[in-house]
Amino acid sequence: xxxxxxxxxxxxxxxRLWNDKETRSIIIQIIAFAAIFALxxxxxxxxxxxxxxxxKDISFDFxxxxxxxxxxxxxxxxxxxxxxxxxxxVGIINTLLIAVFGILLSTVLGFLLGVLRLSKNWVTNKxxxxxxxxxxxVPVLLHILLxxxxxxxxxxxxxxxINVSDAAFLTNRGFFLPSPEIQPLFWFVLALFVxxxxxxxxxxxxxxxxxxxxxxxxxxxxxxxxxxxGFPLIMYFLLGSPIDWQIxxxxxxxxxxxxxxxxxFIALWIALSCYTAAFIGEIVRSxxxxxxxxxxxxxxxxxxSRGRTLSLVVIPQALRIIIPPLxxxxxxxxxxxxxxxAIGYMDIVATIGGIxxxxxxxxxxxxxxxxxxYLTFSLLISAFMNWYNKRIKLTER
Amino acid sequence: xxKNNLSATGSTMKPDYVIGEHPDLPPPSNTIGPIxxxxxxxxxxxxxxxxxxxxxxxxxxxxxxxxxxxxxxAAFVGEDRxxxxxxxxxxxxxxxxxxxxxxxxxxxxxxxRWRVDxxxxxxxxxxIPILFDKTPFRKYGLWFAMVFPxxxxxxxxxxxxxxxxPTEKFGGFMLTLVVGITGIAFSLPLGILLxxxxxxxxxxxxxxxxxxxxxxxxxxxxxxxxxxxxxLSYFLPPGTNFDLLLRxxxxxxxxxxxxxxxxxxxGLQAIPxxxxxxxxxxxxxxxxxxxxxxxxxxxxxxxxxIVNTFIGLYKDTTLVIIIGLLDPLGxxxxxxxxxxxxxxSNEVYLFVALFFFVSCFAMSRYSLYLENKLQTEHxx
Numbered sequence: 001x002x003x004x005x006x007x008x009x010x011x012x013x014x015x016r017l018w019n020d021k022e023t024r025s026i027i028i029q030i031i032a033f034a035a036i037f038a039l040x041x042x043x044x045x046x047x048x049x050x051x052x053x054x055x056k057d058i059s060f061d062f063x064x065x066x067x068x069x070x071x072x073x074x075x076x077x078x079x080x081x082x083x084x085x086x087x088x089x090v091g092i093i094n095t096l097l098i099a100v101f102g103i104l105l106s107t108v109l110g111f112l113l114g115v116l117r118l119s120k121n122w123v124t125n126k127x128x129x130x131x132x133x134x135x136x137x138v139p140v141l142l143h144i145l146l147x148x149x150x151x152x153x154x155x156x157x158x159x160x161x162i163n164v165s166d167a168a169f170l171t172n173r174g175f176f177l178p179s180p181e182i183q184p185l186f187w188f189v190l191a192l193f194v195x196x197x198x199x200x201x202x203x204x205x206x207x208x209x210x211x212x213x214x215x216x217x218x219x220x221x222x223x224x225x226x227x228x229x230g231f232p233l234i235m236y237f238l239l240g241s242p243i244d245w246q247i248x249x250x251x252x253x254x255x256x257x258x259x260x261x262x263x264x265f266i267a268l269w270i271a272l273s274c275y276t277a278a279f280i281g282e283i284v285r286s287x288x289x290x291x292x293x294x295x296x297x298x299x300x301x302x303x304x305s306r307g308r309t310l311s312l313v314v315i316p317q318a319l320r321i322i323i324p325p326l327x328x329x330x331x332x333x334x335x336x337x338x339x340x341x342a343i344g345y346m347d348i349v350a351t352i353g354g355i356x357x358x359x360x361x362x363x364x365x366x367x368x369x370x371x372x373x374y375l376t377f378s379l380l381i382s383a384f385m386n387w388y389n390k391r392i393k394l395t396e397r
Numbered sequence: 398x399x400k401n402n403l404s405a406t407g408s409t410m411k412p413d414y415v416i417g418e419h420p421d422l423p424p425p426s427n428t429i430g431p432i433x434x435x436x437x438x439x440x441x442x443x444x445x446x447x448x449x450x451x452x453x454x455x456x457x458x459x460x461x462x463x464x465x466x467x468x469x470x471a472a473f474v475g476e477d478r479x480x481x482x483x484x485x486x487x488x489x490x491x492x493x494x495x496x497x498x499x500x501x502x503x504x505x506x507x508x509x510r511w512r513v514d515x516x517x518x519x520x521x522x523x524x525i526p527i528l529f530d531k532t533p534f535r536k537y538g539l540w541f542a543m544v545f546p547x548x549x550x551x552x553x554x555x556x557x558x559x560x561x562x563p564t565e566k567f568g569g570f571m572l573t574l575v576v577g578i579t580g581i582a583f584s585l586p587l588g589i590l591l592x593x594x595x596x597x598x599x600x601x602x603x604x605x606x607x608x609x610x611x612x613x614x615x616x617x618x619x620x621x622x623x624x625x626x627x628x629l630s631y632f633l634p635p636g637t638n639f640d641l642l643l644r645x646x647x648x649x650x651x652x653x654x655x656x657x658x659x660x661x662x663x664g665l666q667a668i669p670x671x672x673x674x675x676x677x678x679x680x681x682x683x684x685x686x687x688x689x690x691x692x693x694x695x696x697x698x699x700x701x702x703i704v705n706t707f708i709g710l711y712k713d714t715t716l717v718i719i720i721g722l723l724d725p726l727g728x729x730x731x732x733x734x735x736x737x738x739x740x741x742s743n744e745v746y747l748f749v750a751l752f753f754f755v756s757c758f759a760m761s762r763y764s765l766y767l768e769n770k771l772q773t774e775h776x777x
Contacts, residue, residue, distance in 0.1 A: 029601040036605060043632040050631045121445050122438035123452040137757035138750045139712035142726065146750070149742040335617035342719060349619060363627040371616050371624075378615035 047364075062360045063088070069355050071346045073262045084356045091351030092373065098268055098347065099334040099377070105273035106333060107326075110280025117285045128281065135278035141339055143275050148267035148343045155263075158254050167247055169255055172263060176248035179259040185242035193232040200224035264345035268337065276333045280326065287322035288314065319392055327385035334377055348373055467747075477737040492738045493748050499732070500725050500748075503568015509560060513571050516549045520578070528763065546582060564642035568723035570752060575642075576724075577711040580649045584710065585703070587650065588657025589696075593687065595658060596665055606658070613655030618713050621648045626720040645717055653710040660706055664699035665691065697771050704764035708757045715753075725749045 017023045051057065063085040070080050074090045075097070116128040135143070152172050156162065161169040161176070169176040200223075207218040236242070248258030291314050299309040340347040341354060348370055357366040427433055439449045470487030472480070473494070481489035493500070502510050523545035526538025553575065555561035567575060594606035613621075625644040633639060668691055676686035696703070718727035729745035732738060 025599050029599050032599075032605070033601050046634055047631045050635055053635060119448065120438065120441065121448040121452070123456075124448045127452055127455070133758060134754065137708070137712075137754045137761070139715040139726075139753055141715045141718075142746055142750050142753065145726070145730075146743070146746040149746065153740070153742070331614075338617040338619045339716070339719075341619070349617075349623070353620065353623060357627070364631065367620065367624050367628050370620050374617060374620060375612065375615040 051364075056361075058364055060365055062356075062362055062365070065360075067356060067359070069359070071351065073265060073346060084352065084360070087356060088348070088352040088369065091346060091348040094340075094345065094351075095334075095337055095347040095377075098265065098272070098337045098340065098345070101269050102272045102276065102333045102337065103330050105269065106276040106280055106329070109273060109277035110329075111284050113277055113281030114284025114288065117281055118288060132278045132281055135275055136282075140271065140275045140336055141342060144268060144271040144339055144343060147271045148264065151263045151267050158250060161250075161255070167245070169248060169250075171255070173254060173260075174263050175261045175266060176255040176258050177261065178245040178247045179257075181244040181246055183242040183244065185239045186236075188239060189232050189236045189242070192235050193228065196224075196228040196231060199227045203227070262345070264340070264343050267343055268340050268345050272333055272336055275336075276329055279329050279332075283322055283325045283329065284318075287318040290321050291317045316392070320389075323385065323389045323392070327382060327389070330385065331378055331381055334381065335374065338374075478739065478741060488744050488747075489738075489741055490744065492732075492741050492744055496728070496732050500569045500728055502571055503723055503728060504566045505568070505571065506560075506562060506566065509555075509562060512552045512555075512559070512562075516552045517574075519545060519548060519552075520574075546579070564640055567642060569725050569728050572717070572722060572724045573711075573714050573752075576646060576649055576714040576717065579646050580653055580710045580714075581707050583650045584653040584657050584706075587654035588661055588706075589692065591654060591658035592661035592665060595662055610655045610658050613652055614659065618649070618652050618716055619719060621652055622716060622720050624648070641720075642722065645720070645722065649710065649713070652713075653706055656706050656709070657703065660699050660702035661695060663702065664695035664697075667698050668694050700767055700771070701764055704760055704767075708760050711757060711760070712753060725752060 017027065064083050066081050067084045067087040068080050069087070071078055071087065071090050073094060075093050076086070076090060078086055078090050113128050113132060116124050117132070119125050119128075155170055155172040158169070158171045158173055161171040163169055167178050200220075203218075203223060204220055207220045210216050210218065246257050248255040248260070250256075295313050295317065296309055299313045300306075304312070337347055338349045341350045344350070352366050353370040357363060360366070423429075427436075440446050466487040468487075470485045471490055472482075472485040472487070473490050475481040475484060475489065475491035478489060478492070481491055502513055505513055523538070523542040526532040526535045527542055532538055551557060552559070553562070553567070554564065591606050591610055594602050595610065597603050597606070622645060625648045626641065629644055630637070630639060672690055672694065673686070676690040679686075681689065715724055715726050717724055718730070721727075723731065726746075726749050729742075729749055733740075733742055733745060
């Protein structure tokens with residue numbers, strides 16, 4: 001050791017440190033950390049100076065001042081005298097509403113498209129292909145504007161609304177649907193429904209245990225379905241339909257009573273769902289084709305019926321491939337719901353990040369709130385999907 | 398062979414069927430040709446027949462009215478909306494042809510539009526050697542492609558002997574191409590760096606890359622564009638006036654770099670550990686081993702994902718209308734407020750949709766071609 005250092009010409013300390021792997025990694029990290037920290041410090045300093053120059057401070061007090069703007073669709077009580085904070089809550093609810101409904105519809109449509117794409121029928125297959133390619137290659141904002149335009153221009157004014165069996169009315173100011181008024185007896189139906197759910201959860205594990213021990217098989221799906229849907233429906237009609245439907249009526253220039261779904265919501269919902277469904281369709285198709293054909297052959301060699309092959313062999317394996325990309329599509333639908341601002345649907349970006357920001361001039365605070373809210377949603381959705389993914393993952397050695 | 402010998406020795410009779418002297422018979426007529434195709438693909442089972450009938454009914458309901466509206470009952474020339482309506486009930490494409498220049502160049506000064514055309518020609522010259530490796534003089538073409546962004550930037554923005562054009566004048570398809578191509582060109586290298594950083598052994602670099610990627614992927618592009626348009630100026634030294642288009646370009650690039658990084662990380666994770674160890678054993682340092690061994694394989698695997706990210710970025714350029722830049726969609730919406738042409742939103746949206754469809758579909762076809770070309774494994 002000492003011999004080699006003596007025999008070689010003395011190298012300077014910098015190159016010696018640089019050529020040692022451990023020290024080099026520490027040096028690189030210190031430099032990187034210093035650079036990031038310096039940049040951060042520089043930006044914060046600039047912000048402080050800039051804010052001082054125009055006499056602004058950072059404060060979230062504005063959240064409790066009256067917002068004084070109207071929001072057309074709100075599930076909680078909101079008037080223009082409510083605070084910016086309430087406006088933000090309304091925005092959050094509206095974003096979540098569109099995300100949840102969008103996720104549901106796009107999953108259904110997407111699985112349907114995936115199955116159609118796998119169909120042996122040439123015409124159906126090509127129809128699904130054309131739909132998927134058109135939808136995927138055109139920006140989602142364009143879909144939203146196009147569908148919104150169609151709803152606003154193609155549907156009639158309230159006075160000559162499309163009448164669906166005297167209960168629902170489709171107009172360009174929204175879809176007017178009857179709203180339910182619940183009578184006390186209805187709670188029995190609801191109780192039966194909840195009991196049905198509890199029963200099916202128990203019955204599923206019971207049927208699995210019986211099948212593991214004896215090989216006897218119960219039709220779990222049909223029994224659960226009749227417990228959850230069938231009995232409550234029978235009960236509902238036995239009790240004499242304990243829901244009063246309030247039917248919207250044309251008064252003046254618009255319909256009153258009942259409930260209304262705004263055209264912005266419908267446009268955004270349909271556009272986002274159809275757009276995302278095209279992606280989900282491709283994910284489902286590739287997931288199902290990725291399950292080796294030998295699995296299906298093995299199942300039929302064992303004498304498993306076609307339906308049971310699909311539900312017990314193919315779909316569980318396909319789901320493992322489908323879930324991770326499906327998660328990112330769900331995240332995309334939540335994030336794309338921010339495009340609502342283009343057609344005036346009042347979501348987070350349009351309320352707190354739009355009108356509130358413009359009225360109060362507090363860019364920093366409003367944008368921070370918006371970014372944090374979206375980050376929270378994204379992390380929650382991916383945490384849930386990761387948990388689900390782990391649950392159905394193949395257990396290996 | 399065995400059988401032939403047997404029959405030859407077993408009997409002295411000449412066999413009636415001499416192998417190899419008869420031509421192959423054609424397959425039975427019910428297994429080939431259009432009739433068999435129709436039977437197999439359209440009418441193989443009751444469910445299949447129902448599907449066929451439903452699909453054809455759907456096509457019958459949708460196709461003729463759409464074609465009528467788009468072509469047979471459409472007006473291609475006319476002064477204004479009423480002139481169109483007088484001729485035909487369908488689409489009024491006269492609107493698009495009158496505004497075509499606006500859709501292409503935005504408000505770029507008319508006397509300088511040759512610069513946009515020239516940049517576009519240069520773009521084609523720069524892109525061809527990148528896309529196809531049989532291009533003649535490919536080496537020089539690639540060098541040209543490296544300097545092209547700077548030449549195009551100079552041509553479009555001006556200065557150094559050309560009239561300067563403020564970026565607020567940019568618009569239309571030209572703006573889409575500027576934002577899209579800048580994003581594509583810069584997000585790939587940035588994404589590779591972020592992906593390598595995320596896989597790195599250095600904890601601080603790793604933490605920084607992970608939090609950057611997760612932040613970018615956790616928020617919508619719109620909010621980042623809002624940050625760029627409202628908030629970013631606070632973080633810059635007092636008195637700096639930062640071009641809005643440049644801020645948008647930076648945000649779009651960072652945004653797609655975050656997604657790109659995840660796509661490439663997938664590719665990196667698919668490389669067997671033996672490849673890393675082998676390159677260590679060969680005595681390659683970090684960067685040479687990445688450049689020569691790991692990245693070529695990782696990028697090859699991630700081509701579909703990379704192109705999908707490009708397509709996503711290209712489509713996301715439409716979001717710039719929300720902060721007031723005039724891309725084709727923005728130009729279209731602005732034109733709709735002209736009383737001469739009011740109410741023709743479907744024409745505008747379909748025209749812009751066609752533009753995006755052609756470019757994005759071409760990109761995805763190219764990605765398929767590239768995948769096939771780089772395929773080195775045996776086909777199953």
